Amino acid sequence: xxxxxxxxxxxxxxxxxxxxxxxxxxxxxxxxxxxxxxxxxxxxxxxxxxxxxxxxxxxxxxxxxxxxxxxxxxxxxxxxxxxxxxxxxxxxxxxxxxxxxxxxxxxxxxxxxxxxxxxxxxxxxxxxxxxxxxxxxxxxxxxxxxxxxxxxxxxxxxxxxxxxxxxxxxxxxxxxxxxxxxxxxxxxxxxxxxxxxxxxxxxxxxxxxxxxxxxxxxxxxxxxxxxxxxxxxxxxxxxxxxxxxxxxxxxxxxxxxx
Numbered sequence: 001x002x003x004x005x006x007x008x009x010x011x012x013x014x015x016x017x018x019x020x021x022x023x024x025x026x027x028x029x030x031x032x033x034x035x036x037x038x039x040x041x042x043x044x045x046x047x048x049x050x051x052x053x054x055x056x057x058x059x060x061x062x063x064x065x066x067x068x069x070x071x072x073x074x075x076x077x078x079x080x081x082x083x084x085x086x087x088x089x090x091x092x093x094x095x096x097x098x099x100x101x102x103x104x105x106x107x108x109x110x111x112x113x114x115x116x117x118x119x120x121x122x123x124x125x126x127x128x129x130x131x132x133x134x135x136x137x138x139x140x141x142x143x144x145x146x147x148x149x150x151x152x153x154x155x156x157x158x159x160x161x162x163x164x165x166x167x168x169x170x171x172x173x174x175x176x177x178x179x180x181x182x183x184x185x186x187x188x189x190x191x192x193x194x195x196x197x198x199x200x201x202x203x204x205x206x207x208x209x210x211x212x213x214x215x216x217x218x219x220x221x222x223x224x225x226x227x228x229x230x231x232x233x234x235x236x237x238x239x240x241x242x243x244x245x246x247x248x249x250x251x252x253x254x255x256x257x258x
Contacts (some may be wrong), residue, residue, distance in 0.1 A: 001077045007056045008032060016079035018111050021118065022128045024078075026202075028071055028120045029127060033061035033241040035199040035210075039192035040249040045185045048174055049073055061199070061244055063180050063192070068105050069174065071120050075109060083108040083171035089122070090156075090163050094170065101157030103180055106157075108132065108166055117147070117157070117167075123200050124164045129158070132169075197249045199241050208240045212252055215240070229254055 005012055008027040013020030032055055038045055045051075045062070047069040054060045055070050062070070072082045087104040107118040109129065116129035126143040132155070138145045146158040150166055157165040184190045192198070199210040205218040213237050215226045228236050230248060237243040 001074065002055050004052065004074045004077075007059065013078060016075075016111070018116070018129065019076070020078075021080065021109060021111065021116070024071075024075070024120055025120060025129060026127055028067075029125070029202040029240075030069060031201075032120065033199050033201040033243070034063065034067060034121050034123065035061040035241060035243065036063055036192040036197060037199070037237075037245070037249050039063065039185050039190070040197050041247070042185075042193065045181060047177065047181065059244075061201075061241065061243070062121070062186070064105050064119075065177055068107055068119065072107055073120070075107070081110040083110075084174065084177070085117075085167055085169065086172050086177065087157075087165045089165055092112035102186070104165055104167075105177060106165065106217065108169075108171065122165070123207075124159045126159075127202070150176035196214070197251065199237070201241055210236070210241070213254065227255060 002012070008024070008031045010024055010027040013024070026214045045066065051062060051066045051070045052073055054062065054066070058205075061067065063256060069084070072084065075082050085106050085108050087106055089104045102145050104122065109116045109118050115132040117132050118129050119125035125142070126138075126145050130138055130145055130147060132147060134147060135149070136146075143160040148156045148158055153169055155167050155169060157167060158206045186193060197210065197212055201208055201218070208215070208217040210216075213228045213233065217224055217226055217240070225237070233248060233251065234245045237245055
């Protein structure tokens with residue numbers, strides 16, 4: 001627990017309360033990137049306690065299953081009650097972005113009988129816990145959020161007017177996510193096995209994101225995009241995400257501007 005807290009630059013909280021949870025969530029998003037490089041390279045991907053070493057000792061990030069289950073290990077070790085909730089990311093609020101239902105995961109953290117939603121592994125995740133039972137607007141550093149009732153007892157997380165996640169509210173065991181994790185890490189149809197490379201991390205200016213060779217960041221209030229060649233790619237991973245690469249992932253060829 002102490003090593004994990006040092007990794008994210010956080011002090012051990014005196015109490016497992018909402019204020020400490022919000023601080024831990026913010027620190028995690030600022031220091032541990034969402035990234036899919038291991039999926040791309042065919043490196044085995046794990047969850048829970050098995051991925052803590054990757055995050056803490058190797059100072060890497062991971063996908064939503066990796067980051068949220070590792071964060072759950074930390075939170076439980078600090079005295080929080082944590083459940084895993086399966087969800088589906090939505091593209092433009094309409095259809096599944098990545099595979100089947102259960103392709104995303106969020107945490108339900110219960111404090112004094114009040115359930116809160118926490119996510120440290122998603123581009124559009126809130127920076128602070130969201131009140132699960134609240135149906136009015138919840139303002140956050142990353143925008144405005146709504147938790148909307150969906151079909152069959154599900155809820156939909158709406159960010160700045162766009163539905164982003166459809167979430168089940170019944171907790172699941174870690175093993176329930178294994179088949180979907182196997183599909184993402186091994187199926188030829190998966191978008192992250194030898195396909196796209198994604199990385200994203202929160203910064204003081206907003207967020208730095210990587211999609212394949214395109215790095216996007218905010219600089220002096222302006223959005224800047226840069227296309228990375230094979231030499232610039234590992235340097236950018238090191239500078240912006242703290243990732244030391246020993247080999248390049250499978251990337252699309254550089255654009256031909258001739």
